[in-house]
Amino acid sequence: EWIYDGTNLEELRERVSKEEAKIFNFDVRTIHWEMYLKFWVWGMMYWIMKDTYDPPDNDRQAVMFMGDGRFLSDTKFAYRTELASEIEGVSRRDTKTLVLVSQRVQEAIKAEAARTGKPVEEVSKRAQEILTQMSGDLRMPIMRTEAWFWRKIYRNFYNQILVDETGLQKVKDISRKYPIIVIPTHRSYVDFLLITYLFFHYYIPLPQIAAGDDFLNLKVINWIFRHSGAFFMRRGFGNDDLYRSIFSEYVQ
Known part of the structure; x- marks a missing residue:
C-alpha cells in the first residue's frame, strides 16, 4: 500500500513568493496530464522495454507518437485479431x-x-x-x-x-x-x-x-x-x- 501525504508540499507552496511560484510551479492543475502520461509511457517503453523511437516533444508530435504503429507495438503484434x-x-x-x-x-x-x-x-x-x-x-x-x-x-x-x-x-x-x-x-x-x-x-x-x-x-x-x-x-x-x-x- 502506498500512502501519499502532500502536507509539506502545500505548506511550501503557501510560503513561496509570487516570483518564486512562477519558477517553481506547485499547482498540479496546470500540468498537461495527457503529455505527462505520454512521456511516462514513452519512458517505460524506451528504457525498460527497449523499444527505440523518439519521445514526443510537443502536442502534435505526441499525437503522432500515440497513433503510429510503434506505440505499444508488441501488444498490437501479439493481439492481432485476425491471427487465431x-x-x-x-x-x-x-x-x-x-x-x-x-x-x-x-x-x-x-x-x-x-x-x-x-x-x-x-x-x-x-x-x-x-x-x-x-x-x-x-x-x-x-x-x-x-x-x-x-x-x-x-x-x-x-x-x-x-x-x-x-x-x-x-x-x-x-x-x-x-x-x-x-x-x-x-x-x-x-x-x-x-x-x-x-x-x-x-x-x-x-x-x-x-x-x-x-x-x-x-x-x-x-x-x-x-x-x-x-x-x-x-x-x-x-x-x-x-x-x-x-x-x-x-x-x-
Whole structure:
C-alpha cells in the first residue's frame, strides 16, 4: 500500500513568493496530464522495454507518437485479431476424440484387455488417462502473452534474427495441405521457442512441441508448456503397446 501525504508540499507552496511560484510551479492543475502520461509511457517503453523511437516533444508530435504503429507495438503484434483462425489448429477435445476412436487405438485396447484379462472398459479408462497426460492444450491467450514477452526478450538479447522468408512462405503453403515436421538442431531451448515465435509471426499453424514427460514433474513449466501446444512423451516405451499405439496415433 502506498500512502501519499502532500502536507509539506502545500505548506511550501503557501510560503513561496509570487516570483518564486512562477519558477517553481506547485499547482498540479496546470500540468498537461495527457503529455505527462505520454512521456511516462514513452519512458517505460524506451528504457525498460527497449523499444527505440523518439519521445514526443510537443502536442502534435505526441499525437503522432500515440497513433503510429510503434506505440505499444508488441501488444498490437501479439493481439492481432485476425491471427487465431490462421494458427490455432484442432482443439484438444477433438484431437483426443479422434485418437481414442481410431482403429489403431481401439485394436490396441482390445489386445491389452485380452492379454491382461482386464475388462475393456478398464483398459479404455487407462487409455484416456495416458492421452490426457500426453496431449497438449494450446490456448491462444497464453500464446499471445508469450509472443508479447518473447518479442521483448529477443530484442534485448539479439542484435538481429535472420529469417529465410521465402523458405517460411513455402512452409506456410505446404502446411495448408499437409502436416509438417520441424526438426531443430536443439543446441539450446531457444530453438523451439524461436520456431514457435516465427510461426506465430508469419501466420503459420503453431507447432506441437514434443517434450519429455519429466517436465510433468514441474507444475508451472508443465502448465505453460501444455498450453503452449507441447505434448509429453516418455523417454522410452518399453513393451507398452497401448502407449505406443496412442502416441503413434496422436502424432499423426
